Amino acid sequence: MAEPRVPGDDPGTLDLPCGETLHAHDLDMGMREISCDCGDNHAIVVDVHPISRFVPEAIADVLRETIETDDEFPEFSMPHVMGVVMEEFPDEVAVADVAEDGHVGYALVWVTDFDSRRLHEIVVELLVELMDHAASHGDDATASQFEQQMMNFDVEAFVEQYREERNFESEVDTPV
Structure with missing residues (x-):
């Protein structure tokens, strides 16, 4: 019989911004979104997802080459990307450190x-803001x-085209 969980008593428990509770064992590395009991869909990211989930690998390479990290991660990676997201939207992101849980296959979700x-x-x-900031430190x-190139950059159009090219509409890319 399953043990009832009290929110916050298990490192794998995520108290979602919508008020619902989710456990890391309910997720897997292939999931990108989940349908929640609150009625909304929520994005899921794990630390082993590549940055190329969001931008082309060539841009991910540039980010890894130019951004120095001073933490336990050897290069700029998904934890840094999600750290930037959390910095901008602290009340809209739940995170769990499940590094000690060998059942899930990832350390952060x-x-x-x-x-x-x-x-x-x-x-x-x-990421565009980050690159703009870096460019401002150059010549x-x-x-x-x-700045000229970014004036013509349409984020929504880019995301639409990139998602089509990356085929983010497979069975593991839709809400469960």
């Missing part, structure tokens, strides 16, 4: 109050060129 498409847009917006020509 985030569940957002928004669906996977909206999270994708947010991540792209935040004036580079910063100006980047």
